[in-house]
Amino acid sequence: MSSTTALTPKTVSNSWIFTHRSLIGIVFLVPAGLAVIFCRPLLNEAAPFALVLDFLGWLLFLAYLGMRLWATLYVGGVKDKILQTTGPYSITRNPLYLGGFCFALSIACFLKSLSLMALALGASIAYVRWVIPAEEEVLDSIFGGTFREYTRRTPRLIPRFSLYTAAPTVEVRLRAMRTEAKRLFTASMMPILVFILLHFRAMPWWPHWFTLP
Numbered sequence: 001m002s003s004t005t006a007l008t009p010k011t012v013s014n015s016w017i018f019t020h021r022s023l024i025g026i027v028f029l030v031p032a033g034l035a036v037i038f039c040r041p042l043l044n045e046a047a048p049f050a051l052v053l054d055f056l057g058w059l060l061f062l063a064y065l066g067m068r069l070w071a072t073l074y075v076g077g078v079k080d081k082i083l084q085t086t087g088p089y090s091i092t093r094n095p096l097y098l099g100g101f102c103f104a105l106s107i108a109c110f111l112k113s114l115s116l117m118a119l120a121l122g123a124s125i126a127y128v129r130w131v132i133p134a135e136e137e138v139l140d141s142i143f144g145g146t147f148r149e150y151t152r153r154t155p156r157l158i159p160r161f162s163l164y165t166a167a168p169t170v171e172v173r174l175r176a177m178r179t180e181a182k183r184l185f186t187a188s189m190m191p192i193l194v195f196i197l198l199h200f201r202a203m204p205w206w207p208h209w210f211t212l213p
Contacts, residue, residue, distance in 0.1 A: 021131045028123040029104060029116070036113045037197050039210035043112045045198065050112055057109030060102045061191060065184055067099035069177075074167070076176025083143045085150055086167040091159040093150070094132055098157055101127075103187060110194045114213040128157055 043050040071088045075096075078084075088095035101124045108116035136156075140147050154163060200206050 021127070024123050024126050024131070025104070028119045028126070032113075032116050032119045033107070033111070035210050036111050036116055036212060037201060038207055039212045040208040041112070041198075041201055042211075042213065045202065053109045053112050057106045057191075060106035060109060064099045064103040064106060064187070067095050067102065068180060068184060071095040071099065072176055072180040073170055073172060076180065077173040080138070080142060083139070083147060083150065085154070086165050087170070090154065090165045091161055091163050093136070093154050093156050095159075097127060097132060098159065101157075103190075107190060107194060110191060111198070124157075132156060 043053075067088065074084045074087045074089060075082075092098055101120070104120040104123065105117060108120050136147075136151070143150075154160075201208075
């Protein structure tokens with residue numbers, strides 16, 4: 001029985017923290033996001049600093065879109081079959097997660113909430129501490145020394161652009177790209193929803209139950 005277990009390939013589905021990783025975002029961000037929507041606005045939307053946060057939010061949101069699409073071009077459909085080390089994967093081992101963190105920070109910027117920014121960073125730290133290592137343990141079991149060498153030269157999350165190398169060719173998997181395009185289209189509705197909610201929050205009839213930075 002032990003030999004059968006040894007032959008069973010390890011997958012990320014064996015990790016509870018990986019399969020339930022969405023709970024991190026729910027626990028960290030959803031309650032805070034709801035509280036921010038019903039808190040008293042600390043900044044006038046026309047104030048210079050509010051405009052700076054909007055600009056930063058759009059930069060982060062575009063970084064999210066670009067990083068997700070770029071990474072999916074390389075890894076879509078073959079994540080556990082081919083070890084990608086070029087393109088976005090040459091500057092960071094986890095460009096998809098990096099894109100997700102940019103998305104969370106962009107929403108915090110749009111909402112003008114330091115509290116939400118802090119919690120987004122907290123969620124990012126939780127991913128770096130528990131979720132990413134669970135996934136990388138599986139990749140190590142699949143690719144062995146090649147993966148370990150890759151981890152030695154490539155940062156886990158924060159990109160190092162000096163390491164960039166381009167792939168000579170990229171095989172585009174249309175099914176993976178269609179799936180990602182649908183996901184990004186849904187995510188693109190979020191800034192529109194946020195700005196609608198900000199408009200409502202500025203109204204005198206909107207309930208302001210909290211005061212948060």
